[in-house]
Amino acid sequence: MPKIEVIRKKILESGLNSFFFTKRSDIFYMTYFNSSNAYVILTDKENIFITDGRYYESAKEKLKDWKVILLGKDNKNILEDLTEILLEKGGKSIGFQEDSVTLSFYKKLTEKTDLKERLIGFTNFIDEIRMIKTEDEIQIIKEAVKKTDIVFKKLTSEINKFKTELDVRRRIIDLIFEMGGTGESFPAIVASGKHSAVPHYETDNFPIEKNSPLLIDMGMKLKGYCSDFTRTIFLGDVDHEIRKIYEIVKEAHIEAVNTVKEGVKISEIDRTARKIIEKYGYGDYFIHSTGHGVGIDIHEIPRISKNNDDVLKENTVFTIEPGIYIPGKGGVRLENIVVCRKNQPEVLTETSLDLLTF
Numbered sequence: 001m002p003k004i005e006v007i008r009k010k011i012l013e014s015g016l017n018s019f020f021f022t023k024r025s026d027i028f029y030m031t032y033f034n035s036s037n038a039y040v041i042l043t044d045k046e047n048i049f050i051t052d053g054r055y056y057e058s059a060k061e062k063l064k065d066w067k068v069i070l071l072g073k074d075n076k077n078i079l080e081d082l083t084e085i086l087l088e089k090g091g092k093s094i095g096f097q098e099d100s101v102t103l104s105f106y107k108k109l110t111e112k113t114d115l116k117e118r119l120i121g122f123t124n125f126i127d128e129i130r131m132i133k134t135e136d137e138i139q140i141i142k143e144a145v146k147k148t149d150i151v152f153k154k155l156t157s158e159i160n161k162f163k164t165e166l167d168v169r170r171r172i173i174d175l176i177f178e179m180g181g182t183g184e185s186f187p188a189i190v191a192s193g194k195h196s197a198v199p200h201y202e203t204d205n206f207p208i209e210k211n212s213p214l215l216i217d218m219g220m221k222l223k224g225y226c227s228d229f230t231r232t233i234f235l236g237d238v239d240h241e242i243r244k245i246y247e248i249v250k251e252a253h254i255e256a257v258n259t260v261k262e263g264v265k266i267s268e269i270d271r272t273a274r275k276i277i278e279k280y281g282y283g284d285y286f287i288h289s290t291g292h293g294v295g296i297d298i299h300e301i302p303r304i305s306k307n308n309d310d311v312l313k314e315n316t317v318f319t320i321e322p323g324i325y326i327p328g329k330g331g332v333r334l335e336n337i338v339v340c341r342k343n344q345p346e347v348l349t350e351t352s353l354d355l356l357t358f
Helices: 002-013 024-031 055-063 078-089 103-110 126-131 135-159 164-178 192-197 240-258 266-279
Strands: 018-021 037-045 046-053 067-070 094-097 119-122 189-192 211-216 220-222 229-234 292-293 300-304 317-320 322-328 330-333 337-340 346-347
Touching: 002 018, 002 024, 002 037, 002 126, 018 024, 024 037, 037 078, 046 055, 046 078, 055 067, 078 103, 094 164, 126 292, 126 300, 135 164, 135 211, 135 220, 135 229, 135 337, 164 189, 164 211, 189 192, 192 211, 192 322, 192 330, 211 330, 211 337, 229 330, 240 266, 240 317, 240 322, 240 337, 240 346, 266 300
Parallel strands: 018 094, 046 067, 094 119
Antiparallel strands: 018 037, 037 046, 189 211, 211 229, 292 300, 292 317, 317 337, 322 330, 337 346
16 A cells, blocks of 8 residues: 555544644655755545745655645745644644644644644554555665765765864765765764763764774765664784674674564564673673664654564664763764665665774
8 A cells, every 4th residue: 555545544544534744754754855945745545745935846746646735825924824724724633743833833833824723633643554665665765874884984985084083074975975975964973092981972072083983874865765884993012801892782783683573572572682681791881772662753763662562564674873982981883774674674775793993
């Protein structure tokens, strides 16, 4: 069933006449059209795309199966215009994304009419639909991952010429564009020495230390979808304890991946990685979940967490990224993107998990 019809079915099963979408990534998911100011209304029969004059002509040309409506026509206030469209098209029961609109937007939209009585708020309305990727989506993510592997290979081939963390990040961005990406899927983390012990460190103009770990966490946007990738490499000699935790993280990563198959509890994937790290006495230093879904957004459901007892579904795409972080010393994280197939995992990332020194 086409994705729009799957969403429409959920709308009707929820007892709604229509649904008003405001979340940018959900709108892209339904239309594959990028706009910084767009809204979608799905009714039982109509697909309605609403945007302003900057995108209107392009949307009319590209969205052949959609009724495209121009916002702000005849110098109307955009929010008043939206209100009129919702009153005309939405029916008496209109779902909306209360998790993606501001309170100010909601108040202005509903202050002059009975629209407030018609709107029913939902959170994460189509997240579970988006979680199961189509083969076309998987192929785009696979392409993004392959290009990210190449970025990493090119980056490490010249790693010794960089002086600071920001030098490395600048080169990552250049390489993403050289490979055809449209940008970073998140600001790359380049963490040298003790900074590698901070899982979401903010890259700085800090000198890259010799004889220390260098954690590189990066991803690219390609055709609207994200990749995500982390390796910890070493410049010069490797400290004995850091080498030890590298091998522990690698073992935890491999065992977690081997747990992946349709029907397994998601918590089992996390617990598999966590038990291995705990076995070696480093449980207190694994301070985040084992992974997260990836797609149009860099963080999607499912969260690969010990507290998530949902079962894994076929064609879910997510990261496996255990880590150990020793404050003041350094850390190791190893991250690949995995697709859950029926009876086994498909690991999209091809870069080796073996320890790399330069």
